[in-house]
Structures are given as structure tokens and as C-alpha cells.
Amino acid sequence: MRNDEQVWRLVDERRDAYAALSDKVWGTPELCYAEHRSAAEHVAMLEAEGFRVTRNVADIPTAVMGEAGEGGPVIAILGEYDALPGLAQEAGVAEKRPVPGDGNGHGCGHNLLGAGSLLAAAAVKDWLKANGLPGRVRYYGCPAEEGGAAKGFMVRAGAFDDVDIAISWHPAAFSGVNEPVSLANTRIDFSFAGRAAHAASSPHLGRSALDAVELMNVGVNYMREHMPSDARIHYAYLDAGGIAPNVVQSRTKVRYLIRARNLQELNGLVARVRKIADGAALMTETTVTTQVISAVSNLLGNTPLEAAMHDNFMRLGPPPFTDADRAFAAEIQKTLSEEDILSTYRRQGVVPERGKSLCDAIVPLGAKGAGMNGSTDVGDVSWKVPTVQARGATYAIGTPGHSWQVVAQGKNAAAHTGMVHVAKVMAGTAVDALLHPDLIARARADHQARTGGRPYQSPLPPDAKPALGMSLAE
Structure with a gap:
């Protein structure tokens, strides 16, 4: 069995457990730096998987890290689990139907992001053990991406000082390597x-x-x-x-x-x-x-890692969505405007196709879309260590980010399928790096060329501290 097939099998074996983890986090949406229940669910899974767990990373109560393996390169896989205010929504319905409660909802899909990244890390952990190879895989549970810049504080505190490469992903309408553009x-x-x-x-x-x-x-x-x-x-x-x-x-x-x-x-x-x-x-x-x-800093790309991740996407193929998945996605599209759908295609730099509700192909590497005019604290990690991100198709084409439609699709079978699919891509990319030291060497050289050899400088003022207890609605 090829190494990628072996680690993909290890991902598949955990599908149900990590779909359940994602659904639990979906069901307890918590805002910036207040993700106590979500972080606890991730800690429980890390402990059940046998990771060595570190809590309160960078003195942030909801930041966690789990490590497995010994010696060798250190591969970081980044997860998130914070929600957004004002987006509470019933799951699995193609109409706006808020649910009682605090009004929070996973309108950016971070319930999937955290669970999918931990799924990839757990598969790499078992792959290392099965093959008796040196190397360490770390899962970083990162809170407060939506406005709190937690990764920036974690980088500043030295949490990534000994990391060789970092891998992450984000839920999206299409599958492929993320274009490293952010503000x-x-x-x-x-x-x-x-x-x-x-x-x-x-x-x-x-x-x-x-x-x-x-x-x-x-x-x-x-x-x-x-x-x-x-x-x-x-x-x-x-x-x-x-x-x-x-x-x-x-x-x-x-x-x-x-x-x-x-x-x-x-x-x-x-x-x-x-x-x-x-x-x-x-x-x-x-x-x-x-x-x-x-x-937060802008994203810094890394050509060798992007090529390696794209190779994994191409070997794996697109997510195996079902006809039922496509039918529900088509119902979601009825709640969207034509501009919503066309805008999604433009952002990915791919030709629009009428009648398509879910991704059925891999976005070509290097496709130049309209770019991301948003921001992410992954940018600070990317200035510290070579970093690559995937986009994983988990919702209908045209779905706007930070919308009730994202929340409505967050527990669907298609969301779980897309999460497992991209977990395989991340795990396969990590295995490539562990098996091929030259990939890490080329990634480092590319990173040094992009930074000009200058050490990372945090954009945070020295006296800035995580805004614990900050409400996005304050």
C-alpha cells in the first residue's frame, strides 16, 4: 500500500468520530476567546488519541496543542473553532430559520476546520507509529481567528519556534490549494x-x-x-x-x-x-x-508546499459527493442571487458552469481569482514558518461566507464528506514532508527568499495582550 493510501485509510477509519466532533462544536457556537466548551471537546479527542497535550498556549485559556511522535521534523496542523454572532440557524434546512439561544452560529465553518485538522493530525500520528519513523505531528487548536488574532499572540510567544512546516485549510465552495492572498x-x-x-x-x-x-x-x-x-x-x-x-x-x-x-x-x-x-x-x-x-500579517505563499499539496489533491480527486448532497446544495442555491454564485467562481478564477451546485473538480494550481480581501491570523504563522493552506469544498457553490447558509450546511453529509476529503489532503502533504526532507529544505529556501532572511516581526505592539472576554458585538 502506498504511503498516501495508508494515511488516507487512517483518516477514513476515524470519519464518524470526527464528524461527531464537528457537530458537537457546531452545536455549541462560542465567540472570540470564549470557546471553552469547543476547546474542551478538542482536548478530550486529543487525549483519547494519545497526544501529549499542552493547555493555555501563550497564556490563552482556549488555545491548546497536542503532539505525537519523537525526533525528526515538526509538522504543525492548524485548527480553529470560534463562531460568529448573529448567525444562529437550524441545520439542514434551505431557508432562514434562526434557533433560540445566544444568537451565535458557525458561519465560517470553523467547527469543520478544527475537527478536520485534528483528524489529519491523528492519521499522521498513527502513520508515524505504524512505520516506525522519526517525526512529530502537532495539532494547534487556535481560538479567536474572527477578530482576536490568537495565532499572532501564539507566534509571538514562541509556540511555533521549532516548527518545520505548517498546514491548514478552510471550508469553501471549491477544493484546491488556497491562493496565498490576504490583507x-x-x-x-x-x-x-x-x-x-x-x-x-x-x-x-x-x-x-x-x-x-x-x-x-x-x-x-x-x-x-x-x-x-x-x-x-x-x-x-x-x-x-x-x-x-x-x-x-x-x-x-x-x-x-x-x-x-x-x-x-x-x-x-x-x-x-x-x-x-x-x-x-x-x-x-x-x-x-x-x-x-x-x-495580523498578510499571507505568505510557499511554492514547494503548494505543489506538494496540489499533487495530493490530484491523486485523491474531487470530494465524492452524492446526488442527495447535490440536490440539497441546489436548494441552498435558490436562496442566493446569481451574483453570489458568479462571485464565487470569480474568486476562484474558474469558468462558471450553470447548473452545478457542488464542486466536482480540483481548482488548477495557480488559478488567479479575485483574491481574498479578508484577513487571517494564519498570515503570522506563514511569516514565521513555511505554510500552506487548502480550500475544502463543504458547501454549495455561491454560498457567502459569514452567512446563515453556511450554518445551515454545517452538519450536512456533504460538509462531513468535504472535511474528510481535505483531511486526507493535509495528511498526505504532511507524509510527503516527513518522507522527503528535500521538500522541507526547498520550503525553507522559498520562505527565506520571500522574507529576505529577515526574522518575523509581530505587528502587535509589545504591550498588546489577547482581548480575553472581548465580544465582537461590544
């Missing part, structure tokens, strides 16, 4: 402080923090014309100062999310936004203070 970003809270006063009898005595934050927003909106076209700036009020219009508001807080192609461009935009905030405070005779909540 660096930072989240900054701007807090304005003024002076309260009676808005009718003594408005001249007040200094409005609400005026200040509104002037800041206007200034940033005018700036949009004069920044790179692929940069993004978003904001949300965390505290508008109160609900009484007859009081001059003495406090406000706004959270800004600033994105750019790379850290150099990001730093330039951040400096400009800070100047605008200072100007708004000056105009209103208020004061402004700032707190960096998170920051």
Missing part, C-alpha cells in the same frame, strides 16, 4: 473623552465626544479616495455616549478595522487614521486614547 489588518479602539453639559441650558460648557467620533468618521471617509484601492477600512460604534439627546455626551468609543496588502501599507494607513482622530479631538476640545485589540 494585513489591525483593530484599534478610539476612545474620546469630553465634558458633559445640559444640551439646552448650557451647551457652551459641554465638549462633545460624540461630535469628535463623528468628525473622525467623516475624515476617514474622505480619506478613502486617497488610499490604495485594495485597502479596506471599517468601523463600528462600541459606545455612542448614551441615549439622552439633551445631554452633551462626554464619552464615545469606536472600533476601527484597517486592512492593507502588507504591513508597510497598513502602518501608513494606521498613522493617517490616528492623525484624523487627533484632529477630531483638537476640533472638539476633547481627548482621544487608543488601544490596539489585534493585528
